[in-house]
Amino acid sequence: MTEFGTINWTILIVYIIANLLLGLVIGKNIESDDDFYLGKKTTPWWAIGISVVATYVSAMTFLGAPAWAYKDGLSVIAIHLNYPLVIMAVIIFFFPFFYNAGVASIYEYQEKRFGKRARGTISAIWLVSQTMSSAAVLYATSVVLSFITGIPVVTAIIIVTIIALIYTVMGGITAVIWTDVIQSFILFAGAGIIFYALVTQGDFSVESSLAALKAEGKLDPLNFSFDFDTTTTVWSGILAMTLYHITVYGTNQMMVQRTLAAKNIGDAKKSYLLMGFAAFFIYLFFIALGVLFYSYYDGKTFENENTIILQFASDYGLPGLMGVIAAAVMAASMSSLDSAFNSxxxxxxxxxxxxxxxxxxxxKHYLTMTRIFTLVWALIIIIPAIGYHLHSTGSILEVLSKVGSFFVGAQLGMFALGFFSKQATENGLLVGTAAGFIVVTVTATSTDVAWPWYAAIGAGTNVIVTILASLLIDGKQEEYSEYTVVGQKRMFAKEGLPEKENGWYRIPGKVDPINYYLFAFFVTTLMFLWSIQYWV
Structure with a gap:
């Protein structure tokens, strides 16, 4: 720990204290459990949007994306091509249901559409899934702190948990959002310094490195192979991972909850659109870092690939840089952990x-219990985080994605059936959800099918089995539920409700004009990546 140095410790400690003070200040305005869940609906959309970006980028991207690209090259970007399509789907279909209902838990929708058992099932699935995902984030951060400061990984896991827990308990969702804003700037500042240091190294030529990388196939961003055993293909990115990320952004309480704190549905949509336009550049940046690291280190093997970016920062030796990197990774981690604890x-x-x-x-009773449950979940997450420490050495971003892929099919299937199916009933839904889990488990343990396809397999199985089981158990349904897309359109027309609020559609299925620009942006990114092979 003494090698970390006074300057670095000062930077890290000042950052931690600033987060705790911000939580304390915001916590003074928390008067009810609704304030804890949703704030007072006064948070600006851009702050919510930055919070969304910071939460999903997290330490997983800071460490895991360069590690993954170090191994697989620029083709990793295929997994992240789909964000414009994802954001379009979520704000067109999901947000109107959640925002119009005025809910704090998005799983209330499942009870309105199907019943209490459906709501309890998807809530339980999400609790397990989010616990495992958050544990991966916690582990990744602790690896960083251990590498940089010399603190044992398990000790670092406990320290990071305590820090994120304190300001989340004090300030609720509002503290989560505003600390995320600060943390995002620290994260990208740290990454920017690393990139600048890498490309300006006297003995490292970016031009010659790119030529060598191209010869090794590391600069081929678009793999059009139809091999379902390969993870990073265009088809897995555009088809399979679109479904995966729709689940992350549309059915994940952690991601959606902060948008429910927006002033209106327009602000909620704008906050997500920020991610739709920014995600490609963010992931391309971190993936490019990993590719350049491969050239810089001549493809040497690391004991833990997630430490590559840290190893470079250590080798570079700029005073205070390791303190900034430690703060950046803690910022990335806590922007995810605080959201997880709150949700x-x-x-x-x-x-x-x-x-x-x-x-x-x-x-006041529910506010107290919410804070107690925040503490309980923080303690629970520590356990699988230690498990990752004992058993994982590959890219933590890939590990996180694999873990999530077991659960997202069930979540996506449940919401897709709710939105679009006339025939799906609660009894059939429970049968279909169980069948989806079984098929995904068999696929994962008995075949070589790449994990991005698990979401499509699980959701597809869920939909087919649910409809068949619903017809067998409950018979044919004559009318669409009020809580389907068709049902909502009919309700708005029947009751004469306004289709728009402040220029943004409230009816699910209606397309706001900016979505066409988002789709055009998606096409442009594909063309850009396709052109790389010709001009690099």
């Missing part, structure tokens, strides 16, 4: 505690 406690309180165990209690 896990929200779902636990609303979907289980308030609904089944303690109805009609005062608001």
């Amino acid at each position: 896990l406690s929200t779902v636990t309180t609303i979907d289980f505690y308030k609904k089944y165990w303690a109805k009609d209690k005062p608001e």
